[in-house]
Amino acid sequence: MSPGPDFAVVVRRSAVSGRVHGMAAASGIAVGVFAWVVAAATGVAALLAASAAAFTVVKVVGAAYLLYLGVRSLLAAWRGGGTLRLDVPDAGGRGPGAAFMEGFLTNVLNPKAALFFVALVPQFLGAGAPVVALSAAALVGTVAWFLVVANVVGALRKLFARPGVRRAVDALTGVALVALGLKLATSTRP
Template sequence: MLSMAQIVAFSGVIVLGAMSPGPDFAVVVRRSAVSGRGHGMAAAAGIALGVCVWVMAAATGIAALLSASAAAFTLVKVVGAAYLGWLGIRSLRSALRGGGALALDVPEPARRGRAAAFAEGLLTNVLNPKAALFFVALVPQFVGSHASVPNAMMLAAIALTGTIAWFLLVATIVGTLRKVFTRPGVRRTVDALTGLTLIALGVRLAASSRP
């Protein structure tokens, strides 16, 4: 079993990793700003599940196969870059359309909207091969090259908890300020900056290579 020192150290690395700017952060901020805290939290849950998947994959050696295979790495990289580019273009189109102020009292199909936000967060994380490389390097330092099932599950639970805690905080802060983000000018700025960021991250991912 993992020691308390290992648990604390792994938790710290996970939270610091989550806090680093990237596509996950951009997706949660935009969802929270445009659609509200609930949608931002749904995106956060999707991202956390994606992190959990990568930790389990790294602990069982699946992620190592991805990082070792040039074809598999390239496939995930291209699909992930295309997905980020698509999200970015969609945000830019929203910015160019401008639109009016959001009507906060109009009911919306919350289930479908939150399910879409969850899927967006999950796919943004899972389709990022850099996440695989990160956890391939990180996880063996705590459980060795062959983790037991209990240890793998514990690391996955820690990663899930740490990631969702950070992004729920982000979603709550941005969602609380939603009235500011509903102003047409602010909303267009958020959409434009998010779109450019996601496209830039997609290009960067497409140009990346295995270490």
């Protein structure tokens, strides 16, 4: 629930493109969480955490993707984003599938998520909980939280349609994503 790249993506997607796109991004994030839980439970995430080279590759790719999203958002703020018409499905001309992939990639390219699940999941494996149940619980929790975020921001979309507010959202999420990308790029393995 803490603000991070996933949160920034859902807020921006919901504010700029509407509730459906925000929910699609939230669903992509949830699938990414599901994948990390499965990877942690099967030991794949532990290999990533243990391998300096694998960690570095995921870190660099993840940081580059966050920087790409942040710069794209900052450019939208700089250009003013144009007039946001609320009667079209997506002001950017991209569908919910693109929002889903944006959410999925933001989560799955974050090596910190792997480290989080490597630390968390093994505690529950000894209790006899099946991997599917653990993954489903993580999926449900993630999707519930981000669907709330997407719906609240989507409900306020008329406010976000104002050019000044939209520029501010684009600028703030752009700065946040660039900062998170830079932080990820300069992070070291714990």
